Amino acid sequence: MLDASRGPLHPLAAATLTGALDAAWADPSRRHAPGRRSRSLLDTTRSVLAGAMGVRPDDLSLHAGAEEALVTGLTGLTHARRRVGTVVVATAVERSVVLLRAGDAEPVPVDRLGRVDVDAFAAAVAGPGVAAAVVSTGNAEVGTTQPVEDLAALCRDAGVPLLVDATASLGRSPLPAVGDVVVADAASFGGPPLGLLAVRPGVRWGLPAPRLEAEHGRAPAAPWVPLALAAAEAWRQGEAAADDDASAARDLVDRVRTAASRVPDVEVVGDPADRLPHVVTFSVLFADGEVLLDELAGHGLAVASGSACTSSALRPSHVLAAMGVLTHGNVRVTLPLASVSPDRERDVDRLCTALPEVVAAVRARLGTDAL
Amino acid sequence: MSDAGHGAPPLLDARGTRCPVPVIRAARACRDLDDGATLVLLADDEAARSDVPAWARMRGHGLTVEDEDGWTRYTVLVGGGSPD
Numbered sequence: 001m002l003d004a005s006r007g008p009l010h011p012l013a014a015a016t017l018t019g020a021l022d023a024a025w026a027d028p029s030r031r032h033a034p035g036r037r038s039r040s041l042l043d044t045t046r047s048v049l050a051g052a053m054g055v056r057p058d059d060l061s062l063h064a065g066a067e068e069a070l071v072t073g074l075t076g077l078t079h080a081r082r083r084v085g086t087v088v089v090a091t092a093v094e095r096s097v098v099l100l101r102a103g104d105a106e107p108v109p110v111d112r113l114g115r116v117d118v119d120a121f122a123a124a125v126a127g128p129g130v131a132a133a134v135v136s137t138g139n140a141e142v143g144t145t146q147p148v149e150d151l152a153a154l155c156r157d158a159g160v161p162l163l164v165d166a167t168a169s170l171g172r173s174p175l176p177a178v179g180d181v182v183v184a185d186a187a188s189f190g191g192p193p194l195g196l197l198a199v200r201p202g203v204r205w206g207l208p209a210p211r212l213e214a215e216h217g218r219a220p221a222a223p224w225v226p227l228a229l230a231a232a233e234a235w236r237q238g239e240a241a242a243d244d245d246a247s248a249a250r251d252l253v254d255r256v257r258t259a260a261s262r263v264p265d266v267e268v269v270g271d272p273a274d275r276l277p278h279v280v281t282f283s284v285l286f287a288d289g290e291v292l293l294d295e296l297a298g299h300g301l302a303v304a305s306g307s308a309c310t311s312s313a314l315r316p317s318h319v320l321a322a323m324g325v326l327t328h329g330n331v332r333v334t335l336p337l338a339s340v341s342p343d344r345e346r347d348v349d350r351l352c353t354a355l356p357e358v359v360a361a362v363r364a365r366l367g368t369d370a371l
Numbered sequence: 372m373s374d375a376g377h378g379a380p381p382l383l384d385a386r387g388t389r390c391p392v393p394v395i396r397a398a399r400a401c402r403d404l405d406d407g408a409t410l411v412l413l414a415d416d417e418a419a420r421s422d423v424p425a426w427a428r429m430r431g432h433g434l435t436v437e438d439e440d441g442w443t444r445y446t447v448l449v450g451g452g453s454p455d
Contacts, residue, residue: 267429285429286395308390308418316390316418326425327418328391366391371398 002347003304004278004336005140010190011340013234017192020226028222029214038225045225048232052170052239053184054177055198061215062194062223066167066185067097069195072218073181074101076205077132077161085129091116091136091146092322094165098134099318107322113271114144114323121151125158133162137176140168141306141319141332142270143253143279152178161203170196171238171337172246172278181205186231189238190340194223194231238337246277249335252348253280256333259352263359269325277335281306283320284329284359286368292331295362299354301347304332329362380409386442390418394426397447401432406450415442427452 001008009017020041026034028042043057050057063069078088090098092107093114099107108121116135125133133155138145148164155162164179171189175182180203186194197218199205207218214222238245257268257280265285284292289307296303304310306317307330316327333351335344363369383400385393393414400410412423420436423445427434433451437444 265429267425283425285426286391286398288391308416316421321418321421324421324424324428326429327421328394366395368391368395368398371395371402 001302001336001341002333002344002351003302004340005304005334006187006193008336008340009192009230010234010237010337012237013191013230016233017226017230020229024225024229026225028225042223042225042228045228045232048235049186049196049228050198052189052235053166053182053196053198054175055182055200058216059198059200061197061199061218062228063197063215063219064195064221064223065193066183066187066195067095068219069183069185069197070095070097070163070165070167071101072207073163073183073197073199074098074132074134076199076207076218077163077181077203079208080204080206081131081161085131087127087130089121089124089127089130089133089160091121091134093139093142093144093319094134094136095140095167096318098165102134110144110322112323112325114139114142114269114319115271115274116146116151118147118150118154122154122158125155125160130158130160133160134165135162136165136167137169138173138276138279139270139319140279140334141317142281142323143275144271145169145173145274145276148176149178152176161205168279169276171235171242172249172276186234189234189242190337191231191234192227194227237339241337241339245337245339248338248345249277252335252345253277253333255348255352256280257282259355260331263356266359267326269320269323269330279332279334281320281330281332283307283326284331284362285326286366286371287329287359287362288366289328289330291362291365292329292358295358296331296351296354299350299358301351301354303351304334306330306332380411380446382411383413385412385414385416385419387415389416390422392416393419394422397423397445398426398430401430401447401449404449408449410447410449412445412447413442414445419443419445
């Protein structure tokens with residue numbers, strides 16, 4: 001299993017989820033005894049997850065998913081600043097859900113490694129009518145990290161609030177203590193998909209009417225408490241081992257990078273050093289992403305792809321396109337935590353071993369082996 | 372096909388094909404061309420907009436990209452780029 005972008009759950013988080021079905025099924029807004037029990041468990045959970053993000057429990061809301069948390073967090077910033085303007089400054093490698101809400105403004109370009117052009121970002125946030133800026137700590141598709149602290153300083157100088165998207169990085173690499181709004185996803189550290197939205201105190205933030213009832217007025221409904229408990233348990237289990245896990249993952253990613261770069265005409269994508277420890281991507285010239293994935297699946301290897309032919313919209317990954325790298329023949333590995341998938345090292349080694357023959361087989365089938 | 376200086380350069384119309392076909396067809400055509408020759412590729416696949424420049428860069432070909440109405444004209448100068 002080399003596609004941990006969503007799950008599987010840490011085994012103890014899964015056990016917590018099962019146990020919580022009896023203990024925490026009730027709506028935490030109810031006044032009866034089961035409801036109060038759910039409320040109390042949810043409060044504990046919120047403390048744990050707030051600690052994970054370095055914020056106060058009162059500043060954290062839980063959402064149905066990372067996308068909802070991102071949209072809500074950004075909407076709260078832009079709505080509060082609607083009299084200043086409507087421009088959202090985002091890098092070209094932000095998640096689609098963010099770019100779709102960034103309006104007509106051209107996203108800030110990135111270089112071939114996927115790193116934002118800092119001068120262009122500085123110029124963009126200093127421009128007229130900017131409501132908010134968005135930057136991800138590290139890219140979920142290619143792993144490249146961004147100089148978030150520097151970008152936060154530029155935003156501060158320009159008086160523009162910043163949303164930091166840590167949905168790919170929380171629990172995998174240390175979270176910089178910047179950003180007026182911070183969004184994360186429990187799925188990145190072995191929990192269930194659960195959106196975490198932190199709005200720091202004093203930040204001008206507010207949603208348009210009507211007022212939402214749950215989660216400090218930020219969500220239409222209270223979270224399902226068993227999921228929140230599972231997320232907190234995944235964090236507790238992973239926290240102590242996070243540094244060791246990241247360092248082991250980094251070694252495994254290096255193995256994949258080395259093996260892929262030895263195959264002729266394979267371009268390893270993303271920054272080799274300044275990157276998330278658990279994400280690695282490469283593109284195979286003259287190969288079809290869909291066929292590559294099927295061939296790897298035949299070897300029992302579950303990986304993802306940013307190639308157009310593997311997406312329902314038949315569009316290539318906007319991240320790969322913005323970087324100016326090959327979008328076809330793309331293979332993306334997102335390593336699970338070792339505690340979630342004890343076989344990950346074996347799977348990485350199997351991928352490295354199988355890759356040359358898989359690529360050769362796909363090219364032979366397409367008649368592109370002699371190009 | 373090596374007399375690039377005389378007459379029109381070879382034209383490859385890959386419109387209507389999807390990735391990785393346009394790049395593969397361009398690569399096949401370039402295999403028969405000498406350095407300094409040019410090849411014109413027409414494609415309307417969205418992925419080609421990224422992949423033709425990436426392939427030209429990896430192969431050390433020069434490239435000019437012109438967007439037309441709903442498709443793109445890629446003029447490849449064989450061996451005329453600076454490889455990575």
